[in-house]
Amino acid sequence: MNDGEMKLRVTPIGNGTVIDHIPAGQALNVLKILGIDRTTQATISLLMNVSSRRSGRKDIVKVEDRELKEEEVNKISLIAPGATINIIRDRRVVDKYTVDMPDLIVGVLRCPNPSCISNTNEPINSRFIVKSKNPVILRCVYCEQAIAENIADYLI
Amino acid sequence: MFAKRHVISMREFSREEIDSVLDLAESLEPYARGGGCDALSGKILALLFFEPSTRTRLSFETAMMRLGGKTLSLGPTEGSAMAKGESLADTIRVIGAYADALVIRHPKEGSARLASQFSPVPVLNAGDGAGHHPTQTLLDLYTIRKESRLEDLRIALVGDLKYGRTVHSLAYALALYGADITLVSPQTLEMPDRIKADLAGKGTMVRETHALEDVLGEVDVLYITRIQKERFPDPYEYQKVAKSYRIGAESLAGARDRLIIMHPLPRVDEIAPEVDETRHAVYFRQSFYGVPVRMALLKMLIGDRLE
Ligand SMILES: Nc1ncnc2c1ncn2[C@@H]1O[C@H](COP(=O)(O)OP(=O)(O)OP(=O)(O)O)[C@@H](O)[C@H]1O
Ligand SMILES: [Mg+2]
Ligand SMILES: [Zn+2]
Numbered sequence: 421m422n423d424g425e426m427k428l429r430v431t432p433i434g435n436g437t438v439i440d441h442i443p444a445g446q447a448l449n450v451l452k453i454l455g456i457d458r459t460t461q462a463t464i465s466l467l468m469n470v471s472s473r474r475s476g477r478k479d480i481v482k483v484e485d486r487e488l489k490e491e492e493v494n495k496i497s498l499i500a501p502g503a504t505i506n507i508i509r510d511r512r513v514v515d516k517y518t519v520d521m522p523d524l525i526v527g528v529l530r531c532p533n534p535s536c537i538s539n540t541n542e543p544i545n546s547r548f549i550v551k552s553k554n555p556v557i558l559r560c561v562y563c564e565q566a567i568a569e570n571i572a573d574y575l576i
Numbered sequence: 577m578f579a580k581r582h583v584i585s586m587r588e589f590s591r592e593e594i595d596s597v598l599d600l601a602e603s604l605e606p607y608a609r610g611g612g613c614d615a616l617s618g619k620i621l622a623l624l625f626f627e628p629s630t631r632t633r634l635s636f637e638t639a640m641m642r643l644g645g646k647t648l649s650l651g652p653t654e655g656s657a658m659a660k661g662e663s664l665a666d667t668i669r670v671i672g673a674y675a676d677a678l679v680i681r682h683p684k685e686g687s688a689r690l691a692s693q694f695s696p697v698p699v700l701n702a703g704d705g706a707g708h709h710p711t712q713t714l715l716d717l718y719t720i721r722k723e724s725r726l727e728d729l730r731i732a733l734v735g736d737l738k739y740g741r742t743v744h745s746l747a748y749a750l751a752l753y754g755a756d757i758t759l760v761s762p763q764t765l766e767m768p769d770r771i772k773a774d775l776a777g778k779g780t781m782v783r784e785t786h787a788l789e790d791v792l793g794e795v796d797v798l799y800i801t802r803i804q805k806e807r808f809p810d811p812y813e814y815q816k817v818a819k820s821y822r823i824g825a826e827s828l829a830g831a832r833d834r835l836i837i838m839h840p841l842p843r844v845d846e847i848a849p850e851v852d853e854t855r856h857a858v859y860f861r862q863s864f865y866g867v868p869v870r871m872a873l874l875k876m877l878i879g880d881r882l883e
Binding site for chain 2: 533535536537538540541542543544560561562563564565566
């Protein structure tokens with residue numbers, strides 16, 4: 421199935437954001453990072469395991485009537501480094517970019533170190549410095565513990 | 577050369593910054609020995625110890641008093657009572673408003689970093705769980721510079737290299753000076769790979785051995801740490817290991833003339849008392865050097881701010 425056919429599956433959206441080229445299986449984690457849960461008012465379409473010319477299978481998330489900001493959407497690069505963001509206006513793609521990992525990840529991941537101060541009820545967000553983007557290596561600003569694998573396991 | 581507001585981790589120190597601390601400590605050492613000065617008169621240092629530590633606390637207190645300042649302190653009992661009632665962040669905001677700087681020891685890793693984010697005044701980390709204890713590392717470096725040398729140094733780090741945080745940050749700092757480092761530990765207490773990888777990233781390759789005899793004749797410094805009984809499930813195994821790393825007068829027969837022996841103290845029986853009288857023993861002076869080094873940091877953080 422190509423992109424053309426796929427559009428038949430989901431009605432084209434007038435305005436909003438399409439997050440494309442998400443690794444298959446990560447769409448729900450993308451929503452989690454974006455803070456999109458059952459309380460959301462927006463119309464969301466989720467496509468999982470669609471075939472893609474570029475990468476075998478992929479997931480796609482479409483968020484209607486909301487143009488996601490670059491800094492919020494960049495956080496998904498932790499689990500979907502090749503994702504592309506398409507801003508849709510009047511059914512047309514008017515802007516497109518690949519997510520870029522920020523230098524600092526705030527409030528997205530829980531520190532794996534059980535004796536880290538960030539795992540207590542202090543009034544702070546977890547903070548990780550990105551030491552390397554490829555491969556992904558993060559370091560807790562508080563205890564300096566590194567995260568390099570299974571990043572999705574640490575999503576808050 | 578020293579623009580820091582807080583002292584949290586050795587990772588944040590460049591070689592130039594370390595040198596500037598050691599230089600100032602050197603010039604303050606005569607005041608540390610007696611008499612003191614009034615560089616920080618009218619200033620208050622708050623000591624927040626959420627975990628017991630007599631040595632470090634007294635050393636900071638002495639340093640502040642030798643500079644003519646005053647201290648107020650929160651002991652472990654008050655500290656833990658406070659910890660139940662309010663967040664560390666709030667405690668820091670409250671006490672930070674009373675004092676000109678805060679010294680904190682806390683069982684949670686990263687607690688000093690958190691304190692620095694909420695404190696209106698400089699924070700000095702005096703140990704955060706298994707995390708950092710930068711003033712210990714700085715006094716170790718001062719001792720090495722003073723009693724041996726930091727250039728072209730050959731040093732053996734001996735004992736518990738797995739859990740001992742002091743050796744991790746010391747190794748890291750020594751890497752900045754290009755030291756030749758040998759790690760001597762029982763197999764079960766070897767330095768973690770991530771620390772070795774970190775050192776390798778700084779261009780320092782370490783050697784490793786299980787036998788102290790292998791290096792005794794070759795090094796300038798023996799840095800001994802305690803091997804804790806609790807790390808061994810089998811008490812017999814502990815006895816065997818502890819014995820093979822014990823330093824006695826006879827183990828020093830093949831040592832270099834100018835070898836110095838260091839230990840962060842308290843020792844249990846890693847070093848026999850007979851060694852205390854030899855020219856190699858510097859561990860009591862090492863502990864004293866904590867005073868001028870902490871004086872230097874306090875003066876830099878509280879006294880000389882260009883704001
Ligand atoms: N109006 C729309 N409503 C819903 N989805 C849309 C709309 N317009 C584009 N898309 C989807 O957004 C993504 C990007 O669209 P585009 O037309 O740029 O496809 P493309 O040329 O395949 O891009 P790419 O090279 O990034 O894969 C596709 O998944 C497409 O199905
Ligand atoms: Mg496409
Ligand atoms: Zn942490």
